[in-house]
Amino acid sequence: MDGEIGNGVMKTASNGVNEYENRRLTDDEFDRYSRQMIVPGMGKEAQLRLINSRVLIIGAGGLGCPAAQYVAASGVGTLGIVDGDVVEMSNLHRQVGHATSRIGMKKVDSLITHLKDLNPLPTYTPHPFHISSQNAADIISKYDLVMDCTDNAATRYLISDICVLLQKPLVSAASVQKSGQLIVLNCPPAQQGLIDKPYPPCYRCCFRKPPPPSAMVTCGEAGIMGTVVGMMGVAQAGEAIKILASNLHKPSTSTNPSAPPSENLCQPHLLLYTYDLASGIGPYTFRAAKMGGRKKNCFACGENSPSTLTLEGIKGGNPNYEQFCGLNAASTTLLPKEERITASAYHQAKVKGELPEHILIDTREKEHFSFGSIEGAVNLPFTTLLTKAFKIKRAGQEEGKAEDILPPQAKEVSEDAPILFVCRRGLDSQEAVEKFKELGLDKGGKRKIMDIMGGMKAWKDEVDPDFQFI
């Protein structure tokens, strides 16, 4: 099936595993890979294994770009890339396999353009759509190793489940804001349901349940340092290269006794990386935590898993990954209509001079606020607000104590003047209203507390298109 890759001729070894003939490297290959081939532990055999391997990178973003660059440069034979998005300007500070001149292009095509220039020898296969329960098995089955470079929990569980069923090693990384995590799973792959001896864990063994949606943060909300996610992507490539060069990606079964011993991979380490912008002592911290092996009761790979997880089931929508990650349940409306005002209604009332004296509190973090807000707004970041509210509640609600949470500007308006909240997209502002009422700041209804619906996003859409919204 891969006869055209390199000059290797596939033969079937006595143990049933496909091996490639030991061939002479082409002059191009020899020249290009010489510096990595002379590293102790690599050599010609390891390079041929790389050349004859097929890697799938799922996600062509902050992790996928650096991962793909190093995997391609190292000389794997086939590199598949899955992503349905197009390149946007806001991607480029971290997604360094794309380019300003390729904004608007499909990410897979943009990245492959870059990779072909870097190393024309591998075969590049674009998969220009998002991975789903319907297409995941078909795509993953064509590769030897999978790299999870995606950006959400539901997809991470799906990819891991398919990798268990198809016996593919999975190099998984994630990164948000100033932190990153990396772990090698299912490597060497073992048949689903086996528990007779230690086997490597899958994603579900290590992370049995996803966090509630309220606790999941995305790079779009929390931000992301390019170097942090870049470091994780490069480390991911390093693990993938190591696995392929060492032949660890082959399923370990009793019919494949030649599979190398890999006790250490049955209890892999989770790499944790934190980067501290404020620390002058150490700019970064790496640490590694020892994880457990395959769990007897794991839904995907444990003792009874063949009855709970199958390829047919996944294709038919079972399990439902969105539901498992609680994505359908999230409600975005907490407050009744009379406690809310639209951005445009607020603006019109203000222009007409119909707005009563009030205080407007912007609950975005100060980094967001630094790019501008509605005229007259004062900044009280949501996390600070919650911390203050918590202290007040813990101290007991003595008379006057709750007022301490109000910004100093509140003293400039009458004490029953309405309080309005605005946030980024309209959820924190509603919680802020509820929090203030809990503290009794609405004085039993005498003081109105409201929120601006849809936050500064709505303000930009309805009122001020020039507003710099992040």
Add this chain to the structure above:
Amino acid sequence: MGSSEPTSCETIPITVEFSGGLEMLFSNKAKHAVAVPSIDPVTNSPFNIGHLIRHLVDNLITDDRTDLFVLDDHLRPGILVLINDADWELEGEEEYEIQSGDAILFVSTLHGG
């Protein structure tokens, strides 16, 4: 046993760390030196990770969103606990009895990329 028992007055020093965004709930500080009782005053049993989690909610958390740390009296899903750099599942989870000098790390799992 009452609180006058000398054993319940002893405290053990440990380090508690938060990562992956959880530090936000604990005065935005990643590393805390914490002294915990060697015997849990409520259950009168050796102080374990389960007790520590309650202790942190009662004494160290500085944010109102305790549900980002505990749900139904247990650690919320999506938080890994590492006891001296090993997954707590290797150490007995909530039952692990705290030893002097232990480093306990709470990490929220990340999904972005």
